[in-house]
Amino acid sequence: MEGAWSVSTGTPLRRGYAWHKIDIVVDGEVHTLSAGDFIHIEPGEVHYVNNPYDEPIVMVSTLAPFQEVDKVEVENPTY
Secondary structure, rough: OOEEEEEEEOOOOOOOEEEOOOOEEEEEEEEOOOOOOEEEOOOOOOOEEOOOOOOEEEEEEEEOOOOOHHHHOOOOOOO
Protein backbone atom coordinates (compact mmCIF):
# COMPACT_ATOMS: atom_id res chain seq x y z
CA MET A 1 0.00 0.00 0.00
CA GLU A 2 1.25 3.46 -0.85
CA GLY A 3 0.44 6.48 1.26
CA ALA A 4 0.73 10.22 0.94
CA TRP A 5 0.19 12.93 3.53
CA SER A 6 -0.23 16.64 2.93
CA VAL A 7 -0.40 19.16 5.79
CA SER A 8 -3.11 21.73 5.08
CA THR A 9 -3.21 24.40 7.78
CA GLY A 10 -2.43 25.34 11.30
CA THR A 11 -4.77 27.01 13.74
CA PRO A 12 -6.11 30.47 12.84
CA LEU A 13 -4.96 33.16 15.24
CA ARG A 14 -5.84 36.83 15.57
CA ARG A 15 -2.94 37.80 13.26
CA GLY A 16 -2.35 35.18 10.60
CA TYR A 17 -1.77 31.49 11.22
CA ALA A 18 0.35 29.47 13.58
CA TRP A 19 1.83 26.83 11.28
CA HIS A 20 1.83 23.88 13.59
CA LYS A 21 3.79 20.75 13.01
CA ILE A 22 3.12 17.01 12.84
CA ASP A 23 5.59 14.14 13.01
CA ILE A 24 5.36 11.28 10.53
CA VAL A 25 7.66 8.41 11.41
CA VAL A 26 8.79 6.26 8.47
CA ASP A 27 10.90 3.17 9.20
CA GLY A 28 11.99 4.74 12.47
CA GLU A 29 12.98 8.12 10.96
CA VAL A 30 11.03 11.16 12.15
CA HIS A 31 9.88 13.61 9.47
CA THR A 32 8.47 16.84 10.94
CA LEU A 33 5.99 18.44 8.53
CA SER A 34 4.22 21.80 8.61
CA ALA A 35 1.68 23.53 6.37
CA GLY A 36 2.38 22.98 2.68
CA ASP A 37 4.65 19.97 3.23
CA PHE A 38 4.05 16.62 1.54
CA ILE A 39 5.46 13.14 2.13
CA HIS A 40 5.10 9.97 0.06
CA ILE A 41 5.27 6.56 1.75
CA GLU A 42 6.41 3.60 -0.36
CA PRO A 43 4.77 0.17 -0.07
CA GLY A 44 6.31 -1.82 2.76
CA GLU A 45 7.57 1.19 4.72
CA VAL A 46 6.39 1.07 8.33
CA HIS A 47 4.91 4.43 9.25
CA TYR A 48 2.69 6.25 11.71
CA VAL A 49 1.63 9.79 12.58
CA ASN A 50 2.41 11.37 15.94
CA ASN A 51 1.34 14.80 17.20
CA PRO A 52 3.43 15.61 20.30
CA TYR A 53 2.71 19.31 19.87
CA ASP A 54 0.19 21.48 21.72
CA GLU A 55 -2.11 22.27 18.79
CA PRO A 56 -4.34 20.25 16.46
CA ILE A 57 -3.47 20.16 12.78
CA VAL A 58 -5.42 19.63 9.57
CA MET A 59 -3.95 17.19 7.07
CA VAL A 60 -5.05 14.99 4.21
CA SER A 61 -3.88 11.40 3.82
CA THR A 62 -4.47 9.01 0.94
CA LEU A 63 -3.84 5.27 0.86
CA ALA A 64 -4.07 3.02 -2.15
CA PRO A 65 -5.06 0.31 -2.47
CA PHE A 66 -6.68 -0.14 0.94
CA GLN A 67 -5.97 -3.49 2.53
CA GLU A 68 -7.19 -4.26 6.05
CA VAL A 69 -4.05 -6.32 6.73
CA ASP A 70 -1.92 -3.17 6.32
CA LYS A 71 -3.55 -1.48 9.32
CA VAL A 72 -2.11 -2.10 12.78
CA GLU A 73 -2.71 -0.42 16.12
CA VAL A 74 0.49 0.53 17.99
CA GLU A 75 0.29 1.15 21.71
CA ASN A 76 2.76 3.58 23.24
CA PRO A 77 5.09 3.96 20.24
CA THR A 78 8.55 5.29 20.90
CA TYR A 79 10.95 6.95 18.51
